[in-house]
Amino acid sequence: MDFSHSPKVEALRADSRRFFEDLIYPAEARYQHEIEEHRRAGNPWQTSQVIEALKPEAQRRGFWNPFLPYSERAPQGLSNREYAPLCEIMGRVPWAAQVFNCSAxxxxxxxxxERFTTPEQQLRRLDPLLAGxxxxxxxxxxxxxxxxxxxxxRCSIRRxxxxxxxxxxxxxxxGAGDPRCALYIVMGRTDPAAKPGKQQSMVLVPASTPGIEVLRAVQVFGYDGALHGHMDIRLLGERVPVENLLLGAGRGFEIAQMSTRTRPHPPLHAHPRPGRARAGTAVPARAVAGGVRQADQRSQRVARADRRIALPDRVGTAADPEGRGRPRT
Ligand SMILES: Cc1cc2nc3c(=O)[nH]c(=O)nc-3n(C[C@H](O)[C@H](O)[C@H](O)COP(=O)(O)OP(=O)(O)OC[C@H]3O[C@@H](n4cnc5c(N)ncnc54)[C@H](O)[C@@H]3O)c2cc1C
Structure with missing residues (x-):
């Protein structure tokens, strides 16, 4: 199998590497300083001004929302194979994906x-998300x-x-810790008596819905999840209009299958990790604030293993076994 990149992807890789050299790496120390300030103030999940300042330049250079697969809205949409090498570059700096509106x-x-809401819902919810x-x-x-x-x-969604x-x-x-977090997609049971694959549904819940309690930020191995906030949330009888149910009752797994949430999403989400190693790049020789970073042996092993990972370019679903017209589902 030929793993070489197309000229289009090579050009995107060169552009994104240049963006990192020009703007992301030089901002690392400022970002670190900012996060430490936020931690000292007791809220590491605040909006980063360093990231916000870089977003307009990403938009200006056309490196904005590259995650979006092909659709009418994104005629230039990339396939998995085209997007994965960009994830690897974006992963070189843990916070960088947000600069390009590509963060999970x-x-x-x-x-x-984009796939399962009405034009009116897209106008209200999707457009502001796409705009970052x-x-x-x-x-x-x-x-x-x-x-x-x-x-x-077990979460219950009753009509x-x-x-x-x-x-x-x-x-x-x-992401629920971010003060700009305006929307939740909630998974829960609409019919506990149905077959297991037909019990779950997904529903849009505005974060501003009265009564929702954000209880605390959950730590991961002692880390606070700065910037995103992995939150513990209680929904206690919150009400949303029936139009907020996506695709239909009992079709939550279909949505999960037809979007990147559970299909190629994990590899794409994991793909930035080898980038963290910065192995095989110019990074080990590059001085950054605080000293020269060397990719350690473990990181290099991860990067080597990564070169052997092949992402499916097209993934079929029950509805579309060949994955036709849907490059990244
Ligand atoms: C950084 C981070 C961000 C996250 N972000 C989100 C998010 O945005 N939204 C969200 O909904 N969730 C999120 N999660 C949660 C994540 O999706 C879950 O932790 C994951 O799905 C595992 O579920 P669990 O924690 O209940 O573990 P469990 O399902 O309880 O699994 C615990 C362990 O038991 C094993 N296990 C489970 N079942 C079996 C079995 N039958 N036989 C043998 N072994 C088994 C698992 O492999 C695992 O090792 C996040 C987690 C992390 C760490």
Whole structure:
């Protein structure tokens, strides 16, 4: 199999590397300083002014929303194979993806909104996300169940007239700590009596819905998840209009399959990690604030292994077994 990049991808890689050299690496020390200031102030999840200042330049250079797969909205959309090498470059600096509006969970959420919402919902929710003005969170994982198998999710989404009423505890909701987080996509059960694959649904819940409680930020191995905030959230009888249910009752797994949330999303989400190593790049020789960074042996092993990973360029679904017309689902 030929793993070489197309001329189009090589050009994008060169552009993004230049962006990093010109703007991202020189901003690392400023960003670190800013985060430490936020931590000292007791809120490391505040909006980063360093990132906000870089976004207009990313837009100006056309390096904006490259995650978006091909669609009418994104005729230049990239396939998995084209996007993955860019993830690797963006991963060289942990916070950099947000400069290009490519940070999780917004990327997966924007794909869901692009495919499964009405034009009116897109105008209100998707456009501000695509513009990088608001953020979003995906609320699936629950503290009391084995959430790696999402058929266990217990959050209840019950219909009463023209509304759905939502009750559930969610945690590790990344992005919900950001003060600009305006929208949650919540996964929960609409029909506990249905077959396991047909019980779960996804519903749009504005973060401003009265009564929602953001209880705390969950730590990961002692880290605070600065910038995003992995939040512990309680939904206690919150009501949303029935139009907020995506695709249809019991179709949550279909959405997950047809978007990047659970299909190639994990490899794409993981792909920046080898980039963190900066192995095989000019980085080991490059001085950054605080000294020269050397990719350690472990990182180099990760990077070597990564070169053997082949991402599926097209992934089929039950509805579209060949993955036709859907390069990155
Ligand atoms: C940094 C970070 C960000 C996250 N962001 C989000 C987010 O934005 N939204 C969200 O909803 N969630 C998020 N999560 C949560 C993540 O999706 C879950 O942690 C993951 O799905 C695993 O679920 P769990 O924690 O319930 O673990 P469990 O499902 O309880 O699994 C624990 C362990 O048991 C193993 N295990 C489970 N079932 C079996 C079995 N039947 N047999 C053998 N072994 C088994 C698993 O492999 C695992 O090793 C995030 C997590 C992290 C760390």
């Amino acid at each position: 969970p917004d990327t997966g959420n924007m794909e869901i909104l 003005e608001i953020r979003s969170a995906f609320l699936m994982t629950e503290p009391n169940v084995t959430s790696s198998d999402a058929s266990n999710i 009463y007239g023209d509304e759905y009423v939502i009750d559930g505890d969610k945690w590790f909701s990344s």
